[in-house]
Amino acid sequence: MLARLKRSVTASGFSAFLAMEPLRCWSGESELVVELTPQLTQHHGFAHGAVVGAAADNACAWAAASVAGDVLTSSYTIHLVASAKGERLRAKGFVLGSGRRQATVRADVFAETGSESRLVATALASISKAGR
Amino acid sequence: MLARLKRSVTASGFSAFLAMEPLRCWSGESELVVELTPQLTQHHGFAHGAVVGAAADNACAWAAASVAGDVLTSSYTIHLVASAKGERLRAKGFVLGSGRRQATVRADVFAETGSESRLVATALASISKAGR
Amino acid sequence: MLARLKRSVTASGFSAFLAMEPLRCWSGESELVVELTPQLTQHHGFAHGAVVGAAADNACAWAAASVAGDVLTSSYTIHLVASAKGERLRAKGFVLGSGRRQATVRADVFAETGSESRLVATALASISKAGR
Amino acid sequence: MLARLKRSVTASGFSAFLAMEPLRCWSGESELVVELTPQLTQHHGFAHGAVVGAAADNACAWAAASVAGDVLTSSYTIHLVASAKGERLRAKGFVLGSGRRQATVRADVFAETGSESRLVATALASISKAGR
Numbered sequence: 001m002l003a004r005l006k007r008s009v010t011a012s013g014f015s016a017f018l019a020m021e022p023l024r025c026w027s028g029e030s031e032l033v034v035e036l037t038p039q040l041t042q043h044h045g046f047a048h049g050a051v052v053g054a055a056a057d058n059a060c061a062w063a064a065a066s067v068a069g070d071v072l073t074s075s076y077t078i079h080l081v082a083s084a085k086g087e088r089l090r091a092k093g094f095v096l097g098s099g100r101r102q103a104t105v106r107a108d109v110f111a112e113t114g115s116e117s118r119l120v121a122t123a124l125a126s127i128s129k130a131g132r
Numbered sequence: 133m134l135a136r137l138k139r140s141v142t143a144s145g146f147s148a149f150l151a152m153e154p155l156r157c158w159s160g161e162s163e164l165v166v167e168l169t170p171q172l173t174q175h176h177g178f179a180h181g182a183v184v185g186a187a188a189d190n191a192c193a194w195a196a197a198s199v200a201g202d203v204l205t206s207s208y209t210i211h212l213v214a215s216a217k218g219e220r221l222r223a224k225g226f227v228l229g230s231g232r233r234q235a236t237v238r239a240d241v242f243a244e245t246g247s248e249s250r251l252v253a254t255a256l257a258s259i260s261k262a263g264r
Numbered sequence: 265m266l267a268r269l270k271r272s273v274t275a276s277g278f279s280a281f282l283a284m285e286p287l288r289c290w291s292g293e294s295e296l297v298v299e300l301t302p303q304l305t306q307h308h309g310f311a312h313g314a315v316v317g318a319a320a321d322n323a324c325a326w327a328a329a330s331v332a333g334d335v336l337t338s339s340y341t342i343h344l345v346a347s348a349k350g351e352r353l354r355a356k357g358f359v360l361g362s363g364r365r366q367a368t369v370r371a372d373v374f375a376e377t378g379s380e381s382r383l384v385a386t387a388l389a390s391i392s393k394a395g396r
Numbered sequence: 397m398l399a400r401l402k403r404s405v406t407a408s409g410f411s412a413f414l415a416m417e418p419l420r421c422w423s424g425e426s427e428l429v430v431e432l433t434p435q436l437t438q439h440h441g442f443a444h445g446a447v448v449g450a451a452a453d454n455a456c457a458w459a460a461a462s463v464a465g466d467v468l469t470s471s472y473t474i475h476l477v478a479s480a481k482g483e484r485l486r487a488k489g490f491v492l493g494s495g496r497r498q499a500t501v502r503a504d505v506f507a508e509t510g511s512e513s514r515l516v517a518t519a520l521a522s523i524s525k526a527g528r
């Protein structure tokens with residue numbers, strides 16, 4: 001699963017640009033990190049909102065994929081709770097419920113500097129199983 | 133306002149990469165387009181989800197900025213209703229209500245090919261006024 | 265359709281208590297009104313948040329039912345934009361997109377006093393088709 | 397705090413009808429229960445969606461009130477993950493982040509029968525501090 005995800009994130013232009021690294025994807029849980037290189041930040045070193053959103057969305061989709069195979073994001077809600085400033089973002093996804101056709105998934109996104117970690121965003125997503 | 137937005141979208145690495153073009157930003161409404169170059173799409177020519185999300189988020193923030201000055205996205209919900217395949221995305225934002233501290237904004241994102249246009253996503257956001 | 269909805273809203277204790285009156289339910293659109301009797305308001309005559317939420321949820325579900333038959337609410341997001349004070353609430357639902365398994369629906373809720381009307385809440389919902 | 401909440405839920409018609417019982421409200425956390433009497437259920441004994449929504453909304457608002465005083469719900473998103481059937485609902489709220497003007501709060505709603513408990517809904521809310 002991790003090997004397949006790693007291939008998928010380097011396959012296309014935009015995913016390769018974001019360079020999300022999957023660390024864990026198993027039994028309804030996922031974890032990924034994104035290094036906050038200058039090309040992913042805005043003025044003052046904050047992660048661009050789209051990078052935070054993509055980290056949350058990917059963590060949700062990957063957690064759902066670990067129990068449901070091919071999936072598509074149907075909707076997500078993201079609340080930004082603190083400035084996304086740091087050396088990297090870490091996102092963790094967790095499937096809360098899974099039916100025949102879709103899964104409800106929560107993700108938290110943290111900004112990390114050295115050994116410090118701070119919650120910067122939380123999301124709730126509906127992820128659909130493909131082709132059903 | 134448009135000139136200021138245009139400068140801001142080319143100022144930083146990630147915004148420049150996304151290359152959202154503001155067309156209109158006035159009296160609580162906004163409109164922008166994004167050309168779907170290969171670097172913004174996934175396999176099969178679909179816009180990457182983060183690009184659709186960023187188009188909706190920017191349309192909401194810019195519509196709010198037109199009535200409230202400096203703003204920050206506080207939260208947004210996006211529902212993906214069709215595949216985001218086309219030559220470009222067009223997003224339109226519209227302020228539904230605005231209080232002392234935040235605005236509620238709706239945005240619709242369309243995928244366009246030639247003169248055809250199709251709704252691909254809709255969003256609802258809370259945009260906070262900065263520093264209040 | 266309206267007759268069936270009217271029977272369903274008087275059939276059970278809580279629906280009868282809320283007494284939402286369906287006015288229109290056709291081709292992906294719906295409209296309903298709720299009289300703001302003292303039992304549905306909080307201190308100072310404002311509609312209780314659960315009444316505003318139920319009006320939005322029902323408008324979304326009924327609009328979806330008009331194109332999809334038996335439905336169940338899967339998720340909804342509601343933004344409260346003004347105080348829900350007035351003689352009655354009016355909610356209008358509108359299907360934005362409908363796939364094989366679910367519909368994305370928008371609803372606006374207005375508070376009315378005499379001939380004045382004011383937007384008090386807006387919602388975005390995913391409504392699932394039952395049994396598929 | 398609990399005594400104040402208990403007075404507020406019996407003060408007005410609709411809150412008294414819902415009869416949410418606050419159990420805990422302290423340091424950004426809250427817990428409440430609702431007995432699923434026939435008047436709060438639909439056909440087949442399921443809790444009406446508006447009751448589930450109100451339980452989640454109250455849990456979020458009360459958790460925020462425990463750190464912020466007077467509050468108002470600004471927006472919430474609720475995902476329904478299983479049928480809300482049981483003897484009672486239990487909702488737990490937890491403040492994820494709190495700024496000068498608003499708090500981001502998560503709530504989970506469980507349906508209980510005897511000693512069995514099942515997650516039926518999860519919510520994410522923005523709760524505003526009143527008058528600021």
